[in-house]
Amino acid sequence: MIDPELITGLVLAGGRGSRMGGVDKGLQNHQGIPLALHALLRLQPQVGHLMLNANRNLGAYEAFGAPVWPDATADFPGPLAGVLAGLEHCETPYLVTVPCDTPNFPADLVERLGTALQAEDAEIAMAATLEDGTLRTQPVFCLMxxxxxxxxxxxxxxxxxxxxxxxxxxxxxxxxxxxxxxFFNANTVAELQQLQHGR
Ligand SMILES: Nc1nc2c(ncn2[C@@H]2O[C@H](COP(=O)(O)OP(=O)(O)OP(=O)(O)O)[C@@H](O)[C@H]2O)c(=O)[nH]1
Ligand SMILES: [Mg+2]
Structure with missing residues (x-):
């Protein structure tokens, strides 16, 4: 197991939210709390340090109490731009990323990724799920x-x-x-409603 103090947790909230009509998805309400804050609170006990990546409404994200870093470019090049912003500001030997739209991710996510990273002497540990017998990687859930x-x-x-x-x-x-x-994530308004109803 990796000492959590050595790990910075990054919530990725820098997307366009295009499937949700272009809204800032991390700020959408879920059970009374913004989605990105759910993710931040779920990461908090699993890591020593926290930060967020966002590209809009930075003040609203700053109010969550962790440092907020936007992408280096303003053209929404995808999640890797958020990962890069995180790595550029990471002061610990490890960074773990989670997206802002998956509020119920496992409470043992970081511990299990860290154990596998060490056991397999890997550079990246990535989450995956089994759906109907098919392995599906979850590439925005990565410890590196x-x-x-x-x-x-x-x-x-x-x-x-x-x-x-x-x-x-x-x-x-x-x-x-x-x-x-x-790992159910809310990409559309309908999926956000599905989440509210306790999925
Ligand atoms: N920093 C950054 N993060 C991104 C970017 N695009 C997606 N993400 C993040 O990557 C994660 C997964 O992306 P999606 O679920 O596709 O979210 P999204 O891009 O906001 O939504 P769509 O536009 O509907 O695809 C989310 O946490 C997003 O915030 C980007 O251009 N920059
Ligand atoms: Mg998504």
Missing amino acids: HAHLMESLVAFMQAGERKIDRWTARHRVAVVTFDDASA
Whole structure:
């Protein structure tokens, strides 16, 4: 197990929210609390340090009490831009990322990713679920060595954006979580309503 003090948790809330009509998804209300705050509170007991990545309404995110870092570019290049912003400001040897739209992710997420990272001497540990017998990776749920920043800078400077293509360059430990419903994420208004009703 990795000492949580050595891990910074990053909530990714920098997306366009286009499937939800372009709203700032992390600020959408879920059971009385903004979605991104749910994610932050769920990460808090699992890590030593916290931060958020957001590109709009930065003051609203700052009010959650953790540092907020926007993407370096304003063109919404995808989740990796948020990961890069996190790595650039990470002061611990490890960074773990979660998206803002998945408020019920496992309470043992970081512990299990950390155990696999060490056991497999990997550079990245990624969550996965089994759905109808098919393994589905959850690439925005990743624990990584902070030294991967240089690799990610080079990857993005080459014009690459896809998270799977970046992680494929590194030793990845895949950790399967039995409860796929814990990874249910709200991409549309209908899915957000499904979440409210206790999914
Ligand atoms: N920093 C940053 N994060 C992003 C970007 N695009 C997506 N994300 C984050 O990546 C995670 C997964 O993305 P999606 O579920 O597709 O969220 P989204 O991009 O806001 O929504 P759609 O536009 O409907 O795809 C979420 O936590 C987003 O906030 C981006 O361009 N920059
Ligand atoms: Mg999503």
